[in-house]
Amino acid sequence: SGFIPPEMMQQQQPYTGQIYQPTQTYTPTSAQSFYGSSFEDEPPLLEELGINFDHIWQKTLTVLHPLKVADGSIMNETDLAGPMVFCLAFGATLLLAGKIQFGYVYGISAIGCLGMFCLLNLMSMTGVSFGCVASVLGYCLLPMILLSTFAVVFSLQGMIGIILTAGIIGWCSFSASKIFISALAMEGQQLLVAYPCALLYGVFALISVF
Secondary structure, three states, X not given: OOOOOHHHHOOOOOXXXXXXXXXXXXXXXXXXXXXXXXXXXXXXXXHHOOOOHHXXXXXXXXXXXXXXXXXXXXXXXXXXXXXXXHHHHHHHHHHHOOOOOHHHHHHHHHHHHHHHHHHHHHHOOOOOOHHHHHHHHHHOOHHHHHHHHHHHHOXXXXXXXXXHHHHHHHHHHHHHHHHHHHHOOOOOOHHHHHHHHHHHHHHHHHHHHO
């Protein structure tokens, strides 16, 4: 007889007319239970984008009230929504005075944030992110908007203007240094932090005055 493969020599099971049904071990979950029970459980769009109006309001009040104690947990955030609005408002008030300085505002802001980022990382033990530095410096630009708004109506090149400008620079630098030492636990170093902040806001003041 011819050669028969060993596989064909195995006894085959008789056909019973029933199809084998495997045991279902995987229980599929519906798309509704996977993504949430309803659309009401989804977080708001502004919260997903990282925009918290309550924190923005608290940071603004901290800047407007220099003697208020800053909350380090809130200030140590990379919130750039408020600073972007304040930079646009500062450029808009300069535009009302006939000064198109949007490029200078954003350029000086970027260079100043980079310098403060390097300086604070050298001074603090914990370190700080670039977004946090940009957020704090942007929020503390709010008093400078008041100065540029005043410059739309009155001239700042007299004695009153010089005193007002010096007060605004001190206000901005004091608020920024207060927030930095609170967020980075740098007690006793406020004057060291306030000095470079005053130099940065002094440049913005020169743009507003001249």
